[in-house]
Amino acid sequence: MDAPMPVPAPLSLHVPEPPQRPGSEIDFTGLAVQPAGTARRPAIDCPAADMTDLAYDLVRVLDDQGHAVGPWDPALAPDTLMRGLRSMMTVRAYDERMQRAQRQGKTSFYMKCTGEEAIAVAQAMAVDRSDMLFPTYRQQGLLIARDWPLVDMMCQVFSNAGDRLKGRQMPVFYSSKEAGFFSISGNLGTQYSQAVGWAMASAIKGDTRIAAAWIGEGATAEGDFHHALTFASVYRAPVILTLVNNHWAISSFHGIAGGERTTFAARGLGYGIPSLRVDGNDFLAVFAATRWAAARARANLGPSLIELFTYRAAAHSTSDDPAKYRPENAGAHWPLGDPIDRLRQHLIALGVWSEARQEDLAREVAEAVQAAGKEAESLGTLDKGPYHSARTMFEDVYKTMPWHLERQRRQAGV
Amino acid sequence: MATMTMVQALNAAMDVMLTRSGDVVVLGEDVGYFGGVFRCTDGLQRKHGRARVFDTPITEAGIMGIAVGMAAYGLRPVAEMQFADYIYPACDQLISEAARLRYRSGGEFTAPVTVRAPYGGGIFGGQTHSQSPEAIFTHVAGLKTVIPSTPYDAKGLLISAIEDDDPVMFFEPKRLYNGPFEGYHDRPVVPWAKHPASEVPDGHYAIPLGKAATVRSGTAVTILAYGTMVHVAMAAARDAQVDAEILDLRTLVPVDIEAIEASVRKTGRCVIVHEATRTGGFGAELSALVQEHCFHHLEAPIERVTGWDTPYPHAFEWEYFPGPARIAEALRRVMEE
Secondary structure (H helix, E strand, O other), rough: OOOOOOOOOOOOOOOOOOOOOOOOOOOOOOOOOOOOOOOOOOOOOOOHHHHHHHHHOOEEEEEOOOOOOOOOOOOOOOHHHHHHHHHHHHHHHHHHHHHHHHOOOOOOOOOOOOOOHHHHHHHHHHOOOOOOEEOOOHHHHHHHHHOOOOOHHHHHOOOOOEEEOOOOOOOOOOOOEOEEEEEOOOOOOHHHHHHHHHHHHHHOOOOOOOEEEEEEEEEHHHHHHHHHHHHHHHOOOEEEEEEEEEEOOOOOHHHHHOOOOOOOHHHHHHHHEEEEEEEEEOHHHHHHHHHHHHHHHHHHOOOOEEEEOOOOOOOOOOOOOOOHOOOOOHHHHHHOOOOOHHHHHHHHOOOOHHHHHHHHHHHHHHHHHHHHHHHHHHEEEEEOEEOOOOOHHOOOOOOOOHHHHHHHHHHHHH | OOEOOOOHHHHHHHHHHHHHHHOOEEEOOOOOOOOOOOOOOHHHHHOOOOOOOOEEEOOHHHHHHHHHHHHHHHOOOEEEEEHHHHHHHHHHHHHHHHHHHHHHOOOOOOOOEEEEEOOOOOOOOOOHOOOOOOHHHHHHOOOEEEOOOOOHHHHHHHHHHOOOOOOEEEEEHHHHOOOOOOOOOOOOOOOOOHHHHEEEEOOOOOOOOOOOOEOOOOOOEEEEEEOOOHHHHHHHHHHHHHOEOOOOOOOEEOOOOOHHHHHHHOOOEEEEEEEEEEEOOHHHHHHHHHHHHHHHHOOOOEEEEOOOOOOOOOOOOOHHHOHHHHHHHHHHHHHHH
16 A cells, blocks of 8 residues: 655745845845956857856956956947946936926926946947937937937927927837937837847848847846747847846836846847846946947847846836835945946046046036026926927828828817 | 639739839748748749748737838838737737837838738637637727728738838638638538639739728618628628618728718618627727718618627537628618618
């Protein structure tokens, strides 16, 4: 006779929980951060299978003293670095101004990218001006690094008479064909497969332009992430797939998106896509990794996945209060520092920059943002107008207005 | 001019457009080397190359996302959904992306994608190979919805859909692919060759979207139909010996309100027919439009003859299908008023 089966213990469900909640001190000591300069730099034609370690490592260039070290140092000219610094500072000043405008009731909503400025700015600088960008709502730095007018961006946020999107989109959902900046969607992840489609089209036409797309770690759970990686891998699409791991999807920490089990970069390995994990607060590392991926794409070697490891220092949006779900001021303790401070420190270490020049630049940037703000507000704000004519509400649904919309427009009396 | 089935006519439309414009690409599950499970893309890859006509992974949502991106680049993708029933995973990319792109980008980015999908029952496809989901898409601002009923229309309408600068849902009545169908499943299959609308011109011709066709002139009652049901309505009018005027709508959005209005004002009666389920179906919209535009000319309540509000049942296909007997009954009812 068989021995009786032991009575199994009751099952229990694992629901991931971040290490700290409000009321306790933030503690990042559990975070394994590799020293700068230690990650290897493979050739651009290296197969994904021969560089799997880089999906778990962390590509870093700037060390704690502000020196650029290791094989990923892009050796950028000081002028390029200063341009990056200026753009990042402009993004931060722009964010501050628009957040304040929202608090003053001049618009309905705003989203900052504090702590993530290096991502959009360095990546915009690492690709060609004619390459096509498919961003999320936290890459305003792409437009700024491409010298897109701040006034134009502000008009969108105010939905005013100067808004190129005619008051149809929520604030920060920018779109500009001329800037190579795809229309931002609120349905997260959709842009990821669209970017791959754009890149495939470029390859079909024998073009030389590539596409770049962004997604947050939270939205990697959307099907579009899987569709994008599948198509990118199958058709070897010339696309850079950036995955911004800022650790928070509104109130859900990265563990709710699967971050407890493996790195997000490792998701690319199953598709055979070369995947890098990179310090997102290190301007040089972000630039170098993006340049590497761009060179791969342009050489017809296909897609790359880049996880940019960073931290959302501010709230998700003006509708969010992070003090309700994580320790206060968590961003200030992020062990990988602040991207603007780190690039400034690097420029000083290079001997081409000073605190005095930094102050001058800060003033210059503040004045430019202030002047743009005044100009944009003179074209209207959401609370007071003026706006585009309400008649435009019926336009652009179709190329030519069909009879039923024409009839509804007349009924609306506009 | 050649005699064609609807499958051949659709194939010819894509062939013409692939030849005329290097921006047209055809993508979908099994559409490449094999030529599609219904053969609609047969030979197109061989003729136009793998980069223009290609197989995709099994992901309708992925196909649609890719197509939107290609359209944003400037291509005119023709995406095949193997069955209309499989289209739902693509809805986010269709409804929130393709349909809204022109609007939300202030007209800068557009999505001139044609989505081809075989729809409708009558082939023992059960509930996942028989659905008629057109009303889900006619409800979406920014999409156009087109449904042909003959080979001649299929080619001309598909060419117009591909040339259109807005996203077009192009639903193909799969029961009509290889022959007209009057709704009598127990009668021998009739080939397209015996139908005058199987005469399809060579080369390019376009049938404008938004224009209905009067397929039978009459004075007693107006029947509004599209796709398979156009042929079933013809049989019903004949069998019931009612002098019906039958409008093949061809485009559901934007619908040809002028043709509907002119016909119903003349006949004073209206029967609306579709294979899709009844509640919230496109017939409800048509009924409301007729009431709004022709109320004082109506001499009888508007009738709807539709599929029942159930999933499409495998064994009871012909109890579900709104066949000629049910339409004839409705015709007699409105004529008695």
